[in-house]
Amino acid sequence: MREVYNKQELSKLKPNKYKRLLGVDYATVCKMETTVSQAYEEKHKKGGRPSNFTMHEMVILFLLYIKNYNAMEDYAFEFKVSKSTICDIIHFVLVALLNDKNFTLFGSKCTKFDESEDRLIDVTEVRIERPKYNQNEKYSGKKKYHTMKIQIVRGTVTGFIYEIEIGAGKEHDFHLWKRTFKGSPKNVTNIVDLGYIGMDKIHTNSRIPKKNSKKHKLTKDEIEYNKLLAKDRIFIEHTNSWIKRFKILSTKFRNNLSYFAKFAVLLCGFYNFNAV
Numbered sequence: 001m002r003e004v005y006n007k008q009e010l011s012k013l014k015p016n017k018y019k020r021l022l023g024v025d026y027a028t029v030c031k032m033e034t035t036v037s038q039a040y041e042e043k044h045k046k047g048g049r050p051s052n053f054t055m056h057e058m059v060i061l062f063l064l065y066i067k068n069y070n071a072m073e074d075y076a077f078e079f080k081v082s083k084s085t086i087c088d089i090i091h092f093v094l095v096a097l098l099n100d101k102n103f104t105l106f107g108s109k110c111t112k113f114d115e116s117e118d119r120l121i122d123v124t125e126v127r128i129e130r131p132k133y134n135q136n137e138k139y140s141g142k143k144k145y146h147t148m149k150i151q152i153v154r155g156t157v158t159g160f161i162y163e164i165e166i167g168a169g170k171e172h173d174f175h176l177w178k179r180t181f182k183g184s185p186k187n188v189t190n191i192v193d194l195g196y197i198g199m200d201k202i203h204t205n206s207r208i209p210k211k212n213s214k215k216h217k218l219t220k221d222e223i224e225y226n227k228l229l230a231k232d233r234i235f236i237e238h239t240n241s242w243i244k245r246f247k248i249l250s251t252k253f254r255n256n257l258s259y260f261a262k263f264a265v266l267l268c269g270f271y272n273f274n275a276v
Contacts, residue, residue: 005057005060005064006056007056010060021067022060022063022064022067023063023066023067023245023246023270024063024270024274025274028270028273028274029059029060029063031102031273032059032062032063032093032097032103033055033056033059035096035097035100035102035103036055036058036059036092036093036096036097037055038096039092039095039096039099040055040092040096043092051089052081053089057079058089058092058093059093061075061079061086061089061090061093062089062090062093062094065086065090065248066246066247066248066263066267067245067246067247067248068247069246069247069248069251069254072086072087072090094259094262094263094266097266097269098262098265098266098269102269102273103266103269103270103273104265104269105161105162105163105164105265105268105269105272113183113185114162114185115185115187115188116157117155117156117157117158117188118155118156118157118188118189118190118191119153119154119155119156119162119184119188119189119190119191120153120154120155120156120191120192120232120233120235120236120239121151121152121153121154121177121190121191121192121196121236122151122152122192122193122233122236122237122239122240123149123150123151123152123167123173123176123195124149124150124152124240124243124244125140125142125143125147125148125149125150125169126147126148126149126150126249126250126253126260127143127145127146127147127251127252127253128146128147128148128169128252128253128257128260129146129252129253129254130146131146131257136170137168137169137170138168138169138170139169139170140169140170141170143169146169147169148166148167148168148169148253148257148260149166149167149168149169149171149173149176150164150165150166150249150264151164151165151166151167151173151176151177151180152164152236152239152240152243152268153184154235154236154239156191156232156235159235159239160272161239161268161271161272164264164265164268165177165179165180166260166261166264167179172195173195173196174195174196174197174198174199177196177199178202181202181203184203186203186204186205187205188205189205189206189207190203190205190206190207191206191207191229191232191233191236192206192207192208192233193208193209193233194208194209194211196208197211207229207232209225209226209229209230210222210223210225210226239271242271243267243268243271246267248263248267249263249264249267
C-alpha cells in the first residue's frame with residue numbers, strides 16, 4: 001500500500017486526478033508535510049521512539065482517511081500496522097494542522113470585524129450516529145435523523161470563510177445565527193436563504209428571499225428578486241459542496257463528537273488555503 005502512495009507514483013498523476021484522489025492539490029500536501037514535520041520534531045525534541053511512517057505517509061494516510069472515511073481497521077490492514085497506530089497518526093496530524101496558522105480560518109478575532117465585503121451565510125447538516133444521551137437535541141426533523149449543523153460565513157468577494165459555528169440538529173438555522181452573531185459588522189450585508197426569515201429585524205442589512213404562500217403569491221418583481229438573490233447565493237452552495245468532497249462530513253460521522261468541530265474547522269481551513 002505504501003508503494004502505491006509514494007511521492008514518485010503520486011507525481012505521475014495529473015493535477016485534477018491528484019486532487020480527486022486526495023481532495024487537495026500538491027501545494028497543500030507539501031505545506032501539510034512541512035507542518036507535520038515541524039510538529040513531529042517539536043514532540044521528539046527530547047528523544048523518543050521514531051515512527052515507522054514518514055511525514056509524507058502520515059499526511060497521505062490522514063487525507064485518505066478524511067477523503068474516503070473508511071474504517072480505521074481497513075487502513076490498519078492496508079498499511080500492515082495496528083488500529084491504534086492509525087488512530088494515533090490521524091489524531092497527531094489533526095492537532096498539528098490545527099495549530100498551524102495556514103490552516104486556521106480567515107475569520108480569526110482580528111478579521112471577524114472586517115468590513116470590506118458582504119457575507120454569504122448558510123447551514124449544512126452532517127448525519128451522526130444516534131447518541132446515547134440527549135437524542136432529542138440532535139434529531140433533525142428536516143432530515144429525519146440525528147445531525148450536527150455547520151453554519152458557514154463566507155465573503156462575497158474573496159471567497160474566504162470568515163468563521164463557522166456548530167449547532168445540534170434540532171436547532172433552527174435562524175436560532176443558531178442569533179446565538180452566535182454578536183461581533184459581526186453591522187454595515188455589511190448578509191445574504192441568506194429562507195431559513196433566516198426574521199434576520200432583517202436584527203441585522204438591517206440583510207437580503208432574504210421572498211416567501212411564497214397560498215394566500216400571498218409572489219409578484220413578478222418578487223420572483224425576479226429571488227432569482228437574482230439565488231445567483232448571488234450559489235457561491236455558498238459551492239463552498240458546502242467543496243467541503244463535502246471529504247466523506248467524513250458528507251456521510252455519517254462515526255468519530256467521537258468531540259472531534260466534529262475540529263474536523264469541520266480544518267476542512268474549512270483547507271478551503272481557505274486553496275482559495276488564496
